[in-house]
């Protein structure tokens with residue numbers, strides 16, 4: 255029996271990932287705060303966990319439950335996360351810290367809890383869902399990008415750190431994906447920066463986001479779930495999987511262009 259634990263399973267990429275792993279024969283634990291939103295997954299065979307990744311006791315209880323029932327976690331998908339947008343100057347530090355708690359510290363703490371078992375068995379895969387925004391950047395998104403750049407750095411170090419123990423670390427970099435993410439990001443952006451000195455820029459960024467997430471533009475979450483499944487089942491997974499609208503071309507340009515030229519592309523996209 256191969257056991258997977260997926261966070262952020264009540265919506266979007268996490269939900270699709272649970273289905274993909276179930277389809278591949280895994281015993282899957284689906285974790286999120288809104289347990290009632292995961293009833294259909296339970297119906298399809300997932301085991302549900304109530305989990306708030308910012309709450310240490312909640313994380314400890316969840317891992318204890320999985321290990322108590324199965325004795326192992328083979329694949330951890332750290333997917334829970336959200337985008338809190340707005341000008342750096344205007345986002346209250348409390349909210350910036352909250353976003354780091356969810357997107358970075360929650361991911362890191364859960365990894366700490368799962369690692370002893372993986373090290374002992376000398377196998378396991380940790381899949382960290384970053385973003386194309388882990389290497390790409392937008393105006394009025396500095397805090398979100400800071401969290402995802404942090405996930406990228408953390409994952410790169412960890413990949414090498416855990417190699418001697420046979421534990422693999424993979425980064426997923428989704429592009430624009432249809433889920434609840436974009437409405438949360440746009441709402442925060444317009445609430446925080448839609449009225450003050452950054453209002454003009456905020457409206458432009460919100461409008462680009464709206465277009466990028468229109469039907470037919472953004473990719474389905476199943477595309478990301480497919481990449482996660484590939485990473486989880488591969489003996490030699492890639493360090494990074496770029497998947498979904500925009501991710502490959504933008505990150506390829508980011509790799510080859512000097513900062514000033516790449517800034518020009520970002521400024522052209524956002525008319526900033």
Ligand SMILES: NC(=O)c1ccc[n+]([C@@H]2O[C@H](COP(=O)([O-])OP(=O)(O)OC[C@H]3O[C@@H](n4cnc5c(N)ncnc54)[C@H](OP(=O)(O)O)[C@@H]3O)[C@@H](O)[C@H]2O)c1
Pocket residue numbers: 261262263264265266267268285286287288289291305306307308333334335336337356383384385386387427428429430431432433434435436438475
């Ligand atoms: N959609 C995109 O375009 C896109 C692009 C790049 C990267 N991503 C990344 O992909 C991941 C999944 O996003 P998505 O697009 O599927 O968004 P989504 O539909 O909003 O789903 C986010 C998930 O995270 C969970 N979550 C949020 N805060 C949590 C907390 N404190 N504790 C536990 N779970 C929490 C939510 O569950 P509850 O609220 O029920 O807890 C939900 O299941 C995120 O890390 C996101 O940054 C998304």
